[in-house]
Amino acid sequence: MSNAPAEEIPTADIDLALANHVIDKYLTLPGNLMPVLQGIQEEYGYVPKPTIDLVAERLNIYPSQIYGVLTFYAQFHLKPRGKFIIRVCVGTACHVQGAPRIVETFFDKLGIGHAETTPDLRFTFEKVACLGACGMAPLAMVNDSTYGSMTVQKVGEIIADYSQRPMKK
Amino acid sequence: MVNLTIDDTQVTVPKDATIFDAAKAAGIRIPILCHDKKLQPFGGCRMCLVEVEQMKGRQIPACTTPVTEGMIVRTTTDEIVKARKLVLELLLLKHPIDCPVCDAAGDCDLQNLTYEYKVNLNRFQDEKFQHQIDYENPLIERDMNRCIHCGKCARICDEIVSYGAYTFMNRGIEAKIGTEFDGPLNCEFCGSCVSVCPVGALISRPFKFKARWWALNKVKSVCSYCGTGCQLTLGVKDGKVLTTIYDENQGFHNGQLCTRGRFGYQFVNSDKRLATPLIRKNGVLQQASWDEALTLVAAKLAEAKNAGGKAVAGLVTARLTNEELFLFKKLFKDGLGSDNIDHSAGYAHAALTAGAMESFGTVASPAAISDIQASDLLLVVKTDAYETHPVLGFEINLGVKRKEIDLRIISDKRGKLAKLPKAVTYVHKPGQEVALVNALAQVILAENLQDATATGIEGFEALKQQLADYAPENVAATCGLDADAIKNLARDYAKAAKALIILPLGLGYPGHGKALAQAIANLTLLTGKVGKEGCGVLYLGEKNNSQGAADLGVYPTAGGADADAIMTGCLNGSIKTLIVAGENPVVSYPDRKRVEAALDKVEFLVVQDLFLTETAAKAHVVLPACSFAEKGGTYTSVGRAVQRINQAIKPVGEARSDFAILNGLVASLTGSAPYADVAAVFAEIAATVPAYAGLSLAELGDTGAILPVTIKPRFVPAGAAVIPVESGKLALVTGSALYHCGTMSRFGEGPMHVCPEGYVELGRDDARALSVKEGDTVVVKSASGELKLKAKVGTRMPQGVVFAPYHFGEASVNSIAAGAAVTWVSISK
Structure with missing residues (x-):
């Protein structure tokens, strides 16, 4: 009884098949909450509420405790995230090289603040402490692509570039 | 050491x-x-x-x-004092100093320590928190600005209540105690978190701004809802019970209570309480004086006595004190010469008064509450044990989680207990408990797992013969379980060094009667699991004094009419006078139509109650009685604990205790002098009821006493009733909702805030098939009637089975259920 079989769980608007698949994978692993939540975030891009209820029921963990774990770690997101995650380094080296202006420019042009997502779910913006490439300061990343020696002008170019790209995978 | x-x-x-x-x-x-x-x-x-x-x-x-x-x-030491002062300074940095408007003031650990350590200055400065206060639920107010992050609420909700409503969320300075998705609190509302909160972050809303803590008079008592017998402390001011006060040193449960115990006290000072006696004149109940009412009742009873006592009957609730029940019995036996008395519809006490009586030679459980945590394996019959006796549910939670006791559940539905770690739940078809328990016994015999003592017990051969029909292969299909599953369960039970069986009883559980009690008794006797620590059976009597009512013989013991026969007698005119003390048969006895017809028919109906219940509304004389807070006496709870209740307030209105009413009637009908006080009656109980021998009211003190139990075991074969299956219909099972107990909790604001009306609970598959959604109003139709109920949809109910609680007067489930273990119904929108 402690681990409920999948078919007992209700399906809401969100397709829970992906989450069920992740849970199936780790069902018998001791301490499986973290890998399950990470797997779910991998699949959906964030951790949707129905999946938390699903995890709670199938792993027999209180939803409140799952929520506690999700809010403790910065790596988990409870709201949908943009297709393109823009991260700007505000570490010491980048700060000295003008990162604050880069950040301000992104804020202005995207109309969102730190850790926010544009309504069209295209961009999420985050300030980060260090990306580990201080030689390229000031530094920005969009998903896995790196943009070194950032300038205010390059901010506009990057946004223009990614605004053209398709939203589908 | x-x-x-x-x-x-x-x-x-x-x-x-x-x-x-x-x-x-x-x-x-x-x-x-x-x-x-x-x-x-x-x-x-x-x-x-x-x-x-x-x-x-x-x-x-x-x-x-x-x-x-x-x-x-x-x-x-000086260094330690300095360190503790620093801790307090840092806590007070964020904690608002709003003590003048905080309900916890006076009972606040932080306030008391700040005072003790003289922290009158703070070397630090910071902004206070600006968290929103959660006012969303009617019982628990959460002001996280006052929270000092001790985590006790989250821990008690996890470790003991096993609900897990709270968690620490976020990190660092933003960390706070939150709920799932930081939403409003939505839980069982047992209030355990409120009781352990060291500050005023969690407070009881019904008590908010009612009184300062130090102005309350604190009176120790015992909860008057279920049979668990939780001790509680009433907070009293100006003749009113304003709250219950947490005292961690009270009872086996360390002051823990459930929703009803903690938040259900408002019925005591409810404005619906009856203020004066009522007499029916020209068809209408009208206010009357006590003299007039009692004179009328005494005259009618004297008439009944002179007619031989056959035409008078009494139904009494197991909520009365032992002393009141004793007087009730005496009124009938000595005063009226009648044996027509009963309680709890007759069937809800049969497990004790017939089942345990024949199998163990006693009307009590051969186990105590302390055996729960001393056991190695708990076999719980129906997950409803949590709903009927929530604080015993906490004991089960603690045993399973902390002491790693194995938990096996046989039930017609899933429930909270089924979610405990290592719990194994066997969901069987409704009404098949006896067949299933018999099959377990059969496996034990077939696999030679019985204890050496078993063969020496009277009736062994007869049992062996009878059980031959119950091989798992024979009953598996009707029970809806695998034969192998049944065998495994039997082996687990037989092989555990210590095992305890828990069986909840009650008006909502007509199937939990004599036969089931005996089938279970046979199982314990076969395996030698009785009369030892951590072993035996706990028959959980439904009401606060169900055990006392069984002990005192408040049921026909000399061939008189039982509850069912009393109803028949009222209907056919053989019973002309009926006294109902505290019972509400119209709502809680099976087949409402029949009960109403019987009560309409009876010539003279006297009802003693706190409220003008559905039953009292039919009476010829209504006598306003006192609640547990207005009188003294004793209750005997599950596990045979005799405990005292103390008078906390003066009687409300003109109410008189059942003790006073019955004492007067007994005196007038027997011609003897009335008893001087409660202690005198208790002394007579001690002198006449063997289990109570040697006890005195004064010596019970605050802790009470556990009655001794000696058993004379005997195997009594228990036949499983055949449950007719009606294809195409749903099986309706009745029972208790977590927030209610009997029909009295309807007058407590707390329980009614959380669970205000009856409902029918369906599994998801059935709900989908019927296109019923949570909250829809559905029509539930049985052979005896139909009802409109709100639908509740969840994971608890297996396909084909629906559940409805019985407590509610409107749309009461006894309008469609007539006392069978399973009622076949159809549901439509």
Whole structure:
């Protein structure tokens, strides 16, 4: 009884098949909450509420405790995230090289603040402490692509570039 | 044992004790905020810092540090006081100083310690929190600005209640106690979190701004809802019960209560209470004086007595005190010469008065509440044991989680207990309990797992013969379980060194009667699991004094009419006078139509009650009675604990206790002098009821006494009733909702806030097939009637089975259920 079989769980608007698949994978692993939540975030891009209820029921963990774990770690997101995650380094080296202006420019042009997502779910913006490439300061990343020696002008170019790209995978 | 020195005092404690425990044993108080004796040590608040000489005078938390041999501990030095002051200063940095409007003031650990450590200045400054206060539920107000992050609420909700409503969320300075998705609190509302909150972050809303804590008169009593017998403390002011007060030193449950116990007290001072006697004149109940009402009742009873006593009957609730029940029995036996008395519809006490009586030779459970945590395996019949007796549910939770006791559940539905770690639930078809338990016994015999003592018990051969029909292969299909599953369960039970069976009883459980009690008794006797620690059966009587009513013989013992026969007698005119004390048969007895017809028919109906219930509304005379807070006496709870209740307030209105009413009637009908007081009646109980021998009211004190039990075992074969299956219909099973007990909790605001009306609960598959959604109104139709009920949809109910609680007067489930274990219904929108 402690681990409920999948078919007992209700399906809401969100397709829970992906989450069920992740849970199936780790069902018998001791301490499986973290890998399950990470797997779910991998699949959906964030951790949707129905999946938390699903995890709670199938792993027999209180939803409140799952929520506690999700809010403790910065790596988990409870709201949908943009297709393109823009991260700007505000570490010491980048700060000295003008990162604050880069950040301000992104804020202005995207109309969102730190850790926010544009309504069209295209961009999420985050300030980060260090990306580990201080030689390229000031530094920005969009998903896995790196943009070194950032300038205010390059901010506009990057946004223009990614605004053209398709939203589908 | 370990020897150590604390503040120059030698102390010897068990080796698993902490420094805090050792200091407590030595009578030395160490200040705490996050520690609670019921919870696992946490070590979060740093108030309990002490110095240990062997650790070079380092300050370490007393609550988490185990003792070691020869340890030398100092609990109060200048350095420690300085450190504790710092802790308080840092807490007060964020904690608002709104004590003048905080309900916790006077009962606040932070306030008391701030005072004790004279923290009148703060060296630090910071902004206070700006969290939104949760006013969303009617019972518990959450002001997280006052929270000091001791985590006790989250821990008690997890460790003991096993609901898990709270968690620490976020990190660092933003960390706070939150709920799932930081939403409003939506839980069982047992209020355990409120009771352990050291500050005013969690407070009881019904009590808010009602009185200062120090202005309350605190009166110890016993909860008057279910049979668990939780001790409680009533907070009283100006003749009103304003709240229940948490006292961690009360009872086996350490002051823990459920929703009804903690928030259900408002019925005492409800404005719906009857203020004066009522007499029916020209078809209408009209206010009358006590003299007039009692004269009329006494005259009618005298008439009935002179007619031979056959035409008079009494139904009494098992909520009355032992002394009142004794008088009720005496009124009929000695005063009226009648044996026509009963309680709990007759069937809800049969497990004790017929089942246990024949199998164990006693009307009590051959186990005590302390056996729950002393066992190795608990076999719970129906997960409803949590709903009927929530605080015993906490004991089960604790045993399973902390002591790793195995839990096996046989049930017609899933429930909260089924979610406990290692719980194995066998969901069987409704009404098949007896067949299933018999099959377990058959496996034990077939596989030679029985105890050596079993063959020597009277009736062994007859049982063996009868059980031959119950091989798992024979009953598997009707029970809806695998034969192998049944065998495994039987082996687990038989092989456990200590095993305890728990069976909830009640008006909502007509199937839990004599046969099931005996089938279970046979199982314990076969395996020798009775009469030892951690073994036996706990028959959970439904009401606060169900056990007392069984002990005192408040049922026909000399061939008189039982509850069912009384109804028949009223209908056919053979019973002309009926006294109903506290019972509400219209709502709680099976087949409402028949009960109403019977009560309409009876010539003279007297009802003693707190409220003008559905039953009282049919009476010719209504006598306003007192609640448990307005009288003294004793209750006997599950596990045979006799405990005292104390009068906390004067009777409401002109109400008189059932004791006073019955005492007068007994005197007038027997011609003897009335009893001087409750103690005199208790003395007579002690003198006439063997189990109570040697007890006196004065000696019971605050803790009460556990009655001894001796058993004379006998195997009584228990036949399983055939449950007719109606294809195409749903099986309706009745029972208790977690928030209610009987029909009295309807007059408590707390339970009614959380669960205001009846409902029918369906599984998801059935709901989908019927296109019924949560909250829809559906028509539930049985052979005896139909009802409109709100639908509840969840994971608890298996396909084809629906559940409805019985407590509610409107749309009462007894309008469609006539006392069978399973009622076949169809549901439509």
